[in-house]
Amino acid sequence: MIGKAALPLLLLPALPCMAGSLQFSQPLDCTLGETCFIQNFVDRDPGPGWRDHLCGALSYDGHQGTDFALPTVADMAAGVTVRAAAPGRVLRTRDGEEDGAMAAGADVSAAECGNAVVIAHEDGWQSVYCHLREGSVRVQPGAIVLNGAPLAEVGMSGAAAFPHLHFALYHNGQLVDPFQPDLTESCTLAPTDTLFEPELTAAATGLIAAGFATTPPDYATIQTELPRLDTTTATAPALIAWGYGWGIQAGDILRVHIDGPGGFSFTHDTPFDAPKVRFYRLAGKKMPPGGWPPGPYRATLEILRAGTPVATREIRIEITD
Template identity: 30%
Template sequence: MAIGLASIASPAPRLPHDVVDAASANDPRREPVRYWLTITLAVSTPLAATFAEPVEPTPTVTGGLMALHAPEAQAGPCIQPSERAAALHAADAASMLLGLDAAGSSLGADTRFPFYPQAGNLYSDIFHNNYVDLDPSSGILDWACEDHTYNGHLGHDSDLRTFSEQRIGVPVFAALPGVVVGVADGNFDERTSLTPAPANYVILDHSALDPGLRTLYWHLKNGSIAVALGESVEPGQQLGLTASSGFSSGPHLHFETQRNGLVFETMSGLCSPTNSSWATQWSKRREHYLRDFGFVRGVISGSYAPPTPFPRSRFTTNADSSISYWIQGHNLPRGSNWRMRFIRPSGALEFDTGARSFGFSTADFRSYWAWFNWNVPAMRSVFGEWTVEIDINAETAVVAKVTTAPSSTTPPNRPPYAVSGAFDPSEPADDDVIFFRLDADLVHDDPEYDVVSYRYQWFLDGAPIRDIVSAAHADAIPPLATFGGGAELVVRVTPSDADANGATTETTLSLGPTPCTAADFAEPYGIVDIADVVTFLQRFGAADPSADLAAPQGTIDIADVVAFLQLFGAGCA
């Protein structure tokens, strides 16, 4: 759905988009009138000096909310019945040829998925939009007895922001070890209309782990499929890239789980009272948050809509009669309001809109985008870094730095901000898929609000094992056992806005064995032997605090020796 609104500062209304009454004296594109005041000063000498100085009245700020848009409800399943039937029939044939056992498991099987099989962070740079529809009628019902699905949907949909991220690349991974029994590639991948079209996809069979279990990965990027029919894959192995092929209105992964040909919901909740199929089940993010922000010189076309990449400018000039600011967000409740503030480079407040209504009260928007157009005349004459703040429901969501400059100059582009992150899990076992998750800000990730990509370089004991440029705020590698194990894992992440690279950050994870008991003082860790006795006695003799193993704490005495001998005798569990 789309709601067009115009919330305009007095004294004269402005029509939405770029339709403006040019005859109006308050036309925001009209330069302010300048008055010249002649002052004659009398001085004691026989001279008279005449000065001419411009006196400019306080100009009127005009503008407001131009439009608020929410996507239409999905009409029809994103895997069309005919396409689904053909793909599954081919998968059945491949399974038979490959000798895979597709029977023998029940709906109560205890397989757990250790991670969601898409790069990025859920409810952050990727948004979990739809779950399985559990209502067999024409109604909709998700696992939590809510409406985060659409009629007839048979999987999980996790969305990217726009085609900008798709074009950079967002990987899709195998959720479990398996065998490729279905694959399609070569189909157009930037579809925006919900009309039948072939998709790019991968189907995996996991019968060696759980007979009858399959996973489906749909709407993938043309040319990105990285596996072949009959190939065995490891969990965390890249299958392809997220896109919008097939019956799709925007880039997303449709992840589907089947057992013995029957779709099942992996989440556990009030309306799905089975055990969760996730090792760690996440919670829905229900509070409002912004997923992106930017600005553009002039007026945004009335026909623009995501997932087409958002229009972006890096700076404004005195030649710009107005500036449009856009936001993309989620979970906007009915009755919401907004507020904007324009602050001069000096820190002085130029204009405050006050709280204004978005103008809708009958529904909540799970996803939305909106844009505002403003003519702030002072931004054409006061050059430097302005601050534009946007509040949503009294909470500041954007603190943007907008550079204004003379039209004869081009301010230099600045690189994206450096990022940090962490390994997930922080202490991986040999059979764990390892993610590196960034804590990058969704809005304030680049000084000019450019689209940012991230180069992930992975090293195991100094040898490179993965190197990829991605738009996602997380990347992953298969279990370390796939690489033969190692002692040290390093990830280097470099952000880029396509014209400049930000600082590279490096994070190291030690994979070596750790002490198995308080008596395991020396390498090799994991066993207790004479080396631990020698090290303990050395530390005991030096009154090292690490030798303080028994009460009273703070005193190193014979009780610590007794405690060490008891621990040593017990060995490692």
Template identity: 35%
Template sequence: MKQFTTGFIIILCASRLSAQFIVPIDGKQNVDWFLVNYVDRDTSIGSFRDHRCEDLTYDQHQGTDFVIRDFRQMDSGVKVFAAKSGRVYYTHDGEFDRSTQPDSGGYGNFISIGHSDSLYTIYAHLKKYSLKVHIGDSVEQGQFIGYVGSSGRATDPHLHFEVYHNGVIIDPFGDHCPLLPVAPSLFKTTPAYENEFAIIDEGFINYLPSLNRLREHPAPRTTFSNTDTTIFFWLHGLSFHYGDTVRYEWRKPDGSLWFQYGFRYDTAFRFWYMGTYINGPAKNTMDLGSWHINCYRNDSLFKIGSFGIVPNNSVAATTLPVRYFSTYSNNELLFAPEADLSTDAALEVFSITGAMITQFKPNQLYFSNHEYHITLPSLPSGTYFLRVEDHNQSSTQSFVITK
């Protein structure tokens, strides 16, 4: 009886709100962005459910996570839009936007907007210095307000979209859970509810990455030498369900099995990374030619990856692969190569006239999350270059100092 009364009140509240939001992120669903976590509709601590009575949320999650593919896509700029016209109530900017840490930082860089109908929306984890609006600005529905980032309490670049009605968190997707009356979605066009297995991206690399490095989607390689000591295959995808099994078979050019690895999922994962690798072949023992990895889920083949093994002396490596490079503050550079540098690598800073200003060895630098933090001396405004050399590979990056 009590439950029925509560449900009746929800009907009354919900019926006052019509479908009025647009989707607050640019691009296509399941191509450019993915719905990973919805609002936790179970108010008790320790349990959770989404608006479909399913598990695409986590305990106490108060918004909807529109997750993009990776940091490379974030770097290219993914626009966030105002879901509805209104007035900017608050903004916060200036926070580091490449977080992979789930433990602190709150909303990071964010915008909140007050709307008619006692609605209020929050757009969180935005890219640093990407906010296009100020407190008090009027915004139109669909207006570009900032870029997706990974600032604050975020492990992957995504937009956390939060909606309040009369000061209370609501789920813009409504409620379709059979134990409660149905509340409608607030979206004019509601994104599809998806929980299907799919692959987002994959690739081979010649080192063992950390999970955070996989989040960068390392530049793929398709050719390795027979002296590479590690060949690692990674996959990034959606929706492994409880009880799913996987098996990965590494096959030699003649088709025979070199190594296989399998396991069973005892937890569901909506957004996942996995990797399998072969390592330590004694020099010249890997057969030359085209190798394959066959990937099975619940015994059906879902992916075949292939790579070539060539003799060591035919691999000409000259460019040092770089994940990203940025100026972190006016005198600090962040340099993140694909693979950690060896101890005898050299990092040199040059002026635009080619004069060397300063140089470092990797062990002289602060190193965290596979990023080298280079603190520069005070320099006049202008264009400069960072050159990094490691064995026979090198990379040159330009940057600008402004005062």
């Protein structure tokens, strides 16, 4: 996460004429809400607080970009390509910054943006791509790139506490929020208001993943690589359902409901008294006397806001003799 791009922006003479009006595509290879999600939007509050374009809290003070986050470090290690969001000329690049340096306690103040690429587009536009994976930058300053050209891979370099792409847009040196460029304060967003083509639908709240466990997984494990458990035995010490999500708001409830053979039914509500950019919660039952009845079990996890589900995940596990 960064408060500013931390790479000097350089306005160049206009690029050669490009047909049609400038539009921006999604700048990385992922499916929003499934294999990536937006963890932070541009901060729209000019004061010491913060506010996203929907008047929510999915940002932080002074945040000048959109953070496209990957669920885990393992997803970063598998490689997710960052692509040019529009045709243009590469202005500046940086590589060689270590991934995870900030998490390891290193001073990254001299390179908050980490490994990065800055591209100049027509009509005074620039796009900035930060926190790229070390050693992955594929372009050099001066290169002309087409829309969708591979630039690098998503990383965790610079001031990044999690693997993500910090994507920022500037027009004539001024920051622009691609999800609401006209600076209105209506707290609503019609899809045609964004600068993305095709339009991006970015949920402000959701469940990244959910799963079963027989002992509680720690949060560090969830963030590194999602555990997967499809089967267990009748003597498992507990049956736990966990949920990992983003954008929870104060007053929301995470409801976990598990049902299974022999009329087994369990429901637990976890209320949230403060907003959280990411969250991890779990609920479950200890093994009953005589063990778990064999068969299929199902858990439904819901984020409830004012009693209405805003996100749902369903998971299953098979218990054997």
